Amino acid sequence: MATYPADLRYTREHEWARVEGARARVGITHYAQDQLGDVVFVELPKVGTRVRQMQTFGVVESVKAVSDLFAPLSGEVVEVNSSLTEHPEQVNQDPYGGGWMIIIANADGKELDALMSAAEYEKYLQTAGGPGGH
């Protein structure tokens, strides 16, 4: 598994979005889960909630820290990964697979332009990234 898959788009707050037709699946990046450490709790919105690009949609908590989650795209939450309630560690183990968080039905395709490609995100991590980088 690539550390930053090329089919994803990335935010500066370390979320990713994968466009799946008219919907976008959302999670946090490898970098984010690694910096957080053991994820022990994920608070997600209810299905039907409307989210706006770069507004908070939930919270992820590791043993030591609480972090807001920012929506990469605007739209309506149409699915929530409820398995994270019992198994938040999936965010660490499989951030782009089992650790996904919500699916947004996206109305505005232009918002994607504001997100980074994998190459741009990796470059961003090297310049703005945290201790050690990757």
Add this chain to the structure above:
Amino acid sequence: MAEPEAAALKRTPLHAAHVRRGARMIGFGGWDMPVQYTGIVEEHRTVRSAVGCFDVSHMGEFEFRGPDAERALQRLTTNDVSTLEVGQVQYSLLCYEDGGIVDDLTLYRLAPDHYMMTVNAANIEKDWGWVTEHLDGRVEATNVSAETGLIAVQGPRAEALVGRLADIDVTAIRYYHFSRGRVAGAPSIVSRTGYTGEDGFELYLAASSAERVWDALLAEGKPDGVAPIGLGARDTLRLEMKYALYGNDIDQTTNPLEAGLGWVVKLAKPDFFGRPAIERVKAAGPTRRLVGFEMVDRAVARHGYRLLKEGAAVGQVTSGSYGPAVDHYIGLGYVPVTLSAVGSLLEVEVRGRPQQARVVKTPFYPPKVKKA
């Protein structure tokens, strides 16, 4: 960020060893310390199931020598120093006149007129000021913090591991006692104490030999499943035991009786700092108590969150996290005595929403310390 720049942070004698082993470093109480190596949960479980090594060299050590050392320490600390035998360790407190806590500490009687006090890293200067200001009689105090390395070896395999490296019989050391010997060739105080609820030792060494002993423990302990452990797991381990953390659960605004530390306050002994105030609290009864709670709703309680009862604020969370061995979201906090009984239902205000919690019996995890 409240922590100073990394360059301004102090380093323990094991700093280079942590960096070399890939630890994630953070500022803690003015020190650049490892928060984790592989992950807090995994490190926590290693200590509960095998053995882990902690660098606690950032903690402070003061020595007291002289014919009046016992009398001076009786006045300074809340526990009864006269009951402390040579070779024994005592958990105790320094209190202000108003009963607030200066620090919690362990006191070692090294010889009849020679004691060592171990204090919290972030409090070394404050404690040294308090102690030296209030010391009287024929007693000489020395702050040996900088020359002293301290390694905690904790877990069910700790006795086997330290035993193989020591030139003394460590199985003969009882809980809260110590012996002197060489560990991996380095002269050491081998103390059967810790902050995890597991059996184990704390090794006091010359700072110059700390790295050699650290490396020897990690090499020799491979068959035991040893791992270096960061401060993150140290915190979750102590939380599962309800061991107080200075600055979170106890401080200058809390008194020993409400913190559940009345057992280290000996009101029958000669006068000591804070006694009149603590006696008043005892006579009137404390108004609040530090309790352990488990979350009923799925939410994580954190230091500083408000505790509510039917929507009204009644106290604050002092420590809270996921407890890896109890597999629950747990916490500590002060609540009015009327709400402190086991089973009492409270709410923790998490991001503006009340989430139900229940007061439970503590420690959360049954201790495995080796009491003879």
